[in-house]
Amino acid sequence: QVQLxxxxxxxxxxxxxxxxxxxxxxxxxxSYSISWVRQAPGxxxxxxxxxxxxxxxxxxxxxxxxxxxxTTDTSTTTAYMELRSLRSDDTAVYYCARALDIVAADAxxxxxxGTLVTVSS
Amino acid sequence: DIHMTQSPSxxxxxxxxxxxxxxxxxxxxxxxxxxxxxxxxxxxKLLIYAASNLQSGVPSRFxxxxxxxxxxxxxSSLQPEDFAIYYCQQSYSTPRYTFGxxxxxxxx
Numbered sequence: 021q022v023q024l025x026x027x028x029x030x031x032x033x034x035x036x037x038x039x040x041x042x043x044x045x046x047x048x049x050x051s052y053s054i055s056w057v058r059q060a061p062g063x064x065x066x067x068x069x070x071x072x073x074x075x076x077x078x079x080x081x082x083x084x085x086x087x088x089x090x091t092t093d094t095s096t097t098t099a100y101m102e103l104r105s106l107r108s109d110d111t112a113v114y115y116c117a118r119a120l121d122i123v124a125a126d127a128x129x130x131x132x133x134g135t136l137v138t139v140s141s
Numbered sequence: 142d143i144h145m146t147q148s149p150s151x152x153x154x155x156x157x158x159x160x161x162x163x164x165x166x167x168x169x170x171x172x173x174x175x176x177x178x179x180x181x182x183x184x185x186k187l188l189i190y191a192a193s194n195l196q197s198g199v200p201s202r203f204x205x206x207x208x209x210x211x212x213x214x215x216x217s218s219l220q221p222e223d224f225a226i227y228y229c230q231q232s233y234s235t236p237r238y239t240f241g242x243x244x245x246x247x248x249x
Contacts, residue, residue, distance in 0.1 A: 070236040126232035127190035
């Protein structure tokens with residue numbers, strides 16, 4: 021079945037980096053883009069950025085530019101999200117999500133299970 | 142950036158009620174509007190895409206409408222499993238997206 025499976029929870033110190041993986045299966049990886057969405061404890065959803073699995077093009081939310089890098093590995097059908105210079109307010113559950121095409125308004129139809137990243141000294 | 146505002150922020154209702162949640166965009170977004178449901182500890186689930194299209198497998202009691210700046214999600218007859226948080230999301234500014242702040246639907 022179509023699914024996205026993310027890597028496990030992480031605990032990091034302020035200033036460190038974290039890299040979360042998102043393994044896709046059950047569909048043609050390069051035919052869809054992937055977005056990353058995070059959710060701080062008790063808060064709403066925040067879109068972080070987008071990567072085309074076809075050509076690697078990216079687009080990041082302005083507030084995270086300079087700290088955020090998204091990549092894909094088509095040989096393993098895996099997307100990655102790396103966030104650097106972590107701060108306490110980066111503590112959140114991080115989700116990857118597959119986006120449908122523009123006819124379906126780029127809706128996120130498949131989501132990973134989420135990865136909790138805790139930033140604490 | 143396009144800002145999305147949902148109302149109400151929270152809502153109490155009973156099983157069987159008809160419920161409407163509103164989402165307003167800061168500028169016209171045509172029909173590039175999606176709705177998600179999120180239950181505690183779970184990933185969001187797509188309900189409606191492109192303002193009014195029901196995602197496969199989603200019960201028909203869910204419906205969406207609107208275009209331009211004003212959109213609604215309607216649940217025609219609330220079921221116990223519908224108590225959750227609902228989010229709208231715009232995709233007009235693709236590939237830059239924004240979510241509404243969420244509407245928490247609670248049992249009365």
